[in-house]
Amino acid sequence: MQLKKTIQRILFILFWTGIGTGMILLLGAAIGRRNQERFRDYTIEIKGQYGGSFLNEDSIERLLRQHTEGVKGELLSVLKLRKVEEGLKQHPWIRGAQLYFDNKDILHVGITEKTPVARLFTQAGQSLYLDELGLPMPLAMHRTVKVPVFTGLPVSTGSKIKDSLFYLRIRDMAQQIVLDSFWSAQAAQFDRLPDGTWEMIPVIGNHVVRLQDGEDFQQQLKKLMLFYQQVLVKTGFDRYRVIDLRFNNQIVASYGAGTRVDSIRLRRSVEQLLAQSRAAELDTVIRYLPKPLQPLLADDTISVTTEMKNSLPLDSAALPQKSNKKINN
Numbered sequence: 001m002q003l004k005k006t007i008q009r010i011l012f013i014l015f016w017t018g019i020g021t022g023m024i025l026l027l028g029a030a031i032g033r034r035n036q037e038r039f040r041d042y043t044i045e046i047k048g049q050y051g052g053s054f055l056n057e058d059s060i061e062r063l064l065r066q067h068t069e070g071v072k073g074e075l076l077s078v079l080k081l082r083k084v085e086e087g088l089k090q091h092p093w094i095r096g097a098q099l100y101f102d103n104k105d106i107l108h109v110g111i112t113e114k115t116p117v118a119r120l121f122t123q124a125g126q127s128l129y130l131d132e133l134g135l136p137m138p139l140a141m142h143r144t145v146k147v148p149v150f151t152g153l154p155v156s157t158g159s160k161i162k163d164s165l166f167y168l169r170i171r172d173m174a175q176q177i178v179l180d181s182f183w184s185a186q187a188a189q190f191d192r193l194p195d196g197t198w199e200m201i202p203v204i205g206n207h208v209v210r211l212q213d214g215e216d217f218q219q220q221l222k223k224l225m226l227f228y229q230q231v232l233v234k235t236g237f238d239r240y241r242v243i244d245l246r247f248n249n250q251i252v253a254s255y256g257a258g259t260r261v262d263s264i265r266l267r268r269s270v271e272q273l274l275a276q277s278r279a280a281e282l283d284t285v286i287r288y289l290p291k292p293l294q295p296l297l298a299d300d301t302i303s304v305t306t307e308m309k310n311s312l313p314l315d316s317a318a319l320p321q322k323s324n325k326k327i328n329n
Contacts, residue, residue: 205237
C-alpha cells in the first residue's frame, strides 16, 4: 500500500514537471522566433505647444537612427526600447518619449516637447528660450513662438544655484504675463537694469514701467493696471515718460514737457485692450472702472477729484511741483 502511494506521487511529480518543461520550451521557441522577426513599420506622434511642433517626423526618425541600428526592418531583439527612450530625451527640445510595439509588430513613438515660456537675450548677445521648468533651451531653426522677451541678462551670476533661482523668477514673471490676455498684448519686453530691477517696454504708450525684481510681480501688475484704468485712460498713454512701481504702496509717474492727451485712435486701442483683459476674468486684472475723472490740468497744476482720492490717494508731501507726480496705491 505504501509503495503504491509512493509510485503515484512520483508519477504526479513527473507529469507536472513534463508539462512545465514543455511550456518553457514553447515559450523559449516563441521568444526566439520573435527575436528573429523585424518590426514592420512605425508611427510617430509629436505633442507640441502653441498650435504646432518644433520637431517633425524626419527629425525624430534621424534621432531614432542615432540610437538604433536602423528604423524600419530592424530586428526586435536588437531594439532596446527603454534605452532608446532615454536617448531621445537627451534632445534639448524633448520633454518625454514613449516607445512600444503593438501586436502587429508596429513601433509607436510618442514625443512630448518642452514648452518655451520666455525668450532671453544676454548681454553677450546670446539668445535662448526658457522652458516651463525654468531651464534654458536652444532656439528652434524653423519656428518661433510669441512669448515674453527679457533682455540685458547676465551670462551667469557665478553660481549655478543663483542662476537657477534667477531663471525661476523669470519663468514666474513670464507665466503671469502669458496667462493674462491684456499683459500678453501690452508687454513688449522686459529689460534688465544694472541695479537688478526691470524696465517694461509697453506696446501702447510712449513710456517705460520700472519694476522691482522679486516675488511681488503680480502685485506690481495690479498696481499698474489700476494706474492705467484710473489715470492713463483719461490723460493719454504718452503723458508720462516713466511709471515707477518699485516703491511700497506708491506709484511714481514722471512726465516730460509738452505732452498732452492721446489721439482718439490710441485711446480706443487702449480701451480695447482693457476690455479684452476684463473678458479673460483673471485675478491680475482689476474688474471695475470708476466714474469718469476730470482731465488733468496743465503740467504745473494737478487736479484731484473725490474718486481719485478714494482709489489712488496722493502723498502731496512727496510730490515735486512740476515734473513729478506721486500716487499712493
